[in-house]
Amino acid sequence: MKKFINQTDSLFDESLQGFAKAHADIITLNSEPCFISRKSSKANNKVCLISGGGSGHEPLHAGFIGKGMLDAACPGQIFTSPTPDQMLAATEAITGDAGVLFIVKNYAGDVMNFEIAAEMIDSENVSVLVNDDVSLPKNHSTGRRGVAGTLMVEKMAGAAAEQGASLEECKGIAERTNTNTASMGVALSSCTVPALGKPTFNITDSEMEMGVGIHGERGHETLPLGSASEIVDIIASAIHEDLQPKAGQSALLHINGLGGTPLMEQYLIYDLAEIYWQKRGVKIIRSLVGSYTTSLDMAGISITLTLLDDELTALWDAPVHTASLRWGC
């Protein structure tokens, strides 16, 4: 295993310390229990958005804390759910009268621990489950996973909260964004979890894992390595089939690198995906290309499409000032 680390068990803390120092102008790190929150006074007049999940997906979620997006994030150890005491402490530290919205990726541990936290909290709070991964069937036993589309949910709901929307309104925006969003990923290599010290799965030089999540698990199926065009065709078709956009529909296209994929290849995938939807009459009016929801050092990409209406477009365009997403301020 070759990584920039000192000890396997200190990676989490040291990386968080670096994050906190590099972005001390916008966030504050609380150590025990661990949560990262927006550097501002308690927001009495604003709905607070809290997300969280295992580490190893950086910049998700802490990189999206700040004006117009999240108010706090609770990081677990690598690929491990945070514990309810973290969500409870974050909620108590930042939430005012307007209530709190939990944004939760659909993984068993995250769902359970956010639910426990919700029960422990007195004040009004609601949760939204993100499940944008269309590599699993809609009727999958544990439901579809939440992957790169989580960013869109956090951005849209965060903008609404910043503009003074109520808790119910923020929840509605988050759910509509989730419904309008579909993602699917592919890996050319496994990631290596530090505590394990070796790749989580084996794959030959002539294979790819289609339909991977973001926790180093195997994909939905192992396929012969395809060209970029073949890969985009498989993924975009699955997304298109799921969302069934009408001709003339506007959309946001997000190409996400899974941690070990250079930007040059991500832009190539963007080109092919844009052509795919352009041929089907879908108008790509917004774009995001980069490694935003990662799986440690995995060489892979995911494609996310979010169908836009005027309201969602305006929420996407609204000012945001976080460590990893910033415009308009």
Next chain:
Amino acid sequence: MKKFINQTDSLFDESLQGFAKAHADIITLNSEPCFISRKSSKANNKVCLISGGGSGHEPLHAGFIGKGMLDAACPGQIFTSPTPDQMLAATEAITGDAGVLFIVKNYAGDVMNFEIAAEMIDSENVSVLVNDDVSLPKNHSTGRRGVAGTLMVEKMAGAAAEQGASLEECKGIAERTNTNTASMGVALSSCTVPALGKPTFNITDSEMEMGVGIHGERGHETLPLGSASEIVDIIASAIHEDLQPKAGQSALLHINGLGGTPLMEQYLIYDLAEIYWQKRGVKIIRSLVGSYTTSLDMAGISITLTLLDDELTALWDAPVHTASLRWGC
């Protein structure tokens, strides 16, 4: 070789097409000869900044075109210098009365081709050579290479140009930034150039290449794989020795991923580097963490320190709106 490509020889074009589509709001792609320019009318009252170099370093340089930074970039094929006709066409397309400043990384091909272009251009123009890589001695036969510090030169000079500085003033800012900047990189893996189809060098699981450039060349020396603290100590010491900052000096600390390195590890390196300089009385007042100057899929990082004064700090903080660096607008 596992990459998201169709044909090796179409990667360059397809990736550029994707870039142009994703950022059509701020840049325009010209195909023959190939250059990317800021989407705005000819700037008669502003010094124009043009940079360029081989591809494979994305987002450098095209990702830094826009308000407050570059006016145009000329990309060569992967790790290959652009040709003088590209710089000439870019210059003719965008430069007005205030003249043009070429920002050139110190590599033989880039230097030669920018020099030829400069000779072919009638209007006033000057060049600045970036040579921030301290892994090579100051008296190295071909001089030190230009690496991740190029971003700082482009940002500072770009902000000055945006504010109406003259050509000589912009050149002065660029040269001062270059003098105040030192970088050094390390690789845990080789990158794989698509046309070659295999890693450009071999390295065992227990080795690291210290002092790498950004073209897949071997480092200054092959060392036993060290801990993150040991790596930071080697690199930061070389930078500190070169810049010799006094106690109380303010600085910008940039941790750069070389393409295959997750953000989580980059933040850990940031933490350690910040501690290194904090112990020596250097005040890190600005930060940048991310993969901005890459070497295809190389797993590696570089550390860049730029000594700041009030003027350079203000130029760093000035509004910038490019594909990969954006704040204040």
